[in-house]
Amino acid sequence: SKExxxxxxxxxxxxxxxxxxxxWTEEIEKARLTAKINVLKGISNxxxxxxxxxxxxxxxxxxxxxxxxxxxxSLDNTLLSxxxxxxxxxxxxxxxSGENSDSFMxxxxxxxxxxxYYDLNKILPEYAAEKQAFDxxxxxxxxxxxxxxxxxxxxxxxxxxxxxTVETKKFSFFTKYLYxxxxxxxxxxxxxxxxxxxxxxxxxxxxxxxxxxxxxIDQLVIVSLERIDG
Numbered sequence: 001s002k003e004x005x006x007x008x009x010x011x012x013x014x015x016x017x018x019x020x021x022x023x024w025t026e027e028i029e030k031a032r033l034t035a036k037i038n039v040l041k042g043i044s045n046x047x048x049x050x051x052x053x054x055x056x057x058x059x060x061x062x063x064x065x066x067x068x069x070x071x072x073x074s075l076d077n078t079l080l081s082x083x084x085x086x087x088x089x090x091x092x093x094x095x096x097s098g099e100n101s102d103s104f105m106x107x108x109x110x111x112x113x114x115x116x117y118y119d120l121n122k123i124l125p126e127y128a129a130e131k132q133a134f135d136x137x138x139x140x141x142x143x144x145x146x147x148x149x150x151x152x153x154x155x156x157x158x159x160x161x162x163x164x165t166v167e168t169k170k171f172s173f174f175t176k177y178l179y180x181x182x183x184x185x186x187x188x189x190x191x192x193x194x195x196x197x198x199x200x201x202x203x204x205x206x207x208x209x210x211x212x213x214x215x216x217i218d219q220l221v222i223v224s225l226e227r228i229d230g
Contacts, residue, residue, distance in 0.1 A: 066181075069178075069180075069194070071203075071224075072180055072192060072194055072203060073181055073192060075178060075179075075180060075181070076181045077179045077180065077182060077191075079182050080179060080189070084215050085179070087208070087214070087215040088193075088206075088208070088215075091217065092174065092177050092193075096171075096174040097170045097171050097172055097173075098131045098173070101113060105220075106209070106216040109217070109218050109219070112219065113217075113220065116220045116222065119222050123225050124197065124200065124202075124225070127173055130171070130173060131171055131173065135171070138171075173197065174196060174197060176196045177193060177194065177195045178194045179191055179192070179193055180194070185207075188207045188208070188209050188218065189207065189209070190205065190206075190207055192204070192205060193206050196228070199228055200226065200227055200228060201226055201228060202225050202226075203222075203224045203225075204220060204223060205219065205220075205221045206219060206220055207219035
């Protein structure tokens with residue numbers, strides 16, 4: 001026949017013949033060989049890759065490569081607005097110093113703050129103890145400063161030599177706090193928070209919502225308490 005004589009009228013007939021008779025080996029790494037290697041996050045797959053394009057993408061990835069804490073997650077909180085961060089900072093400053101922080105809560109959620117303080121004092125009894133000791137020491141210092149100022153005044157000493165009071169001293173139980181990557185759930189921001197103390201750190205789940213032109217905290221739940229190594 002024409003095929004057996006290796007005589008073909010066209011190259012198409014010849015290629016079809018060899019394609020049907022050649023025994024092919026199994027494909028190796030098919031997934032990798034067929035993958036679209038010209039697709040990078042943030043770059044259209046219609047964009048032809050070049051050294052410049054890859055370099056620009058890599059630089060951007062490095063800039064957005066946020067650290068992670070084991071058991072806590074990413075520290076990428078770029079989704080938190082400046083106003084929300086300010087509210088959270090003010091709230092935790094108030095909690096750390098033992099000041100009234102009811103105004104940061106939604107009206108119907110103030111009881112959650114009471115539960116939070118109850119749990120905090122239960123698992124970290126040193127919180128209340130340190131606050132009491134601080135208040136007592138501050139009171140004694142203020143009384144001593146007032147007495148010294150009175151004596152100075154009676155001796156007609158200059159105002160420049162009058163001892164300064166210590167009224168600006170504030171109790172601070174937290175050594176620092178961190179915000180994790182938030183999750184937007186409808187109108188609520190779910191935000192992981194880590195509070196650091198001298199020997200422990202506390203993980204919280206917090207929910208914040210924007211209402212009446214301000215941020216309010218709606219949920220405040222203690223997740224875990226861990227001891228700092230060393």
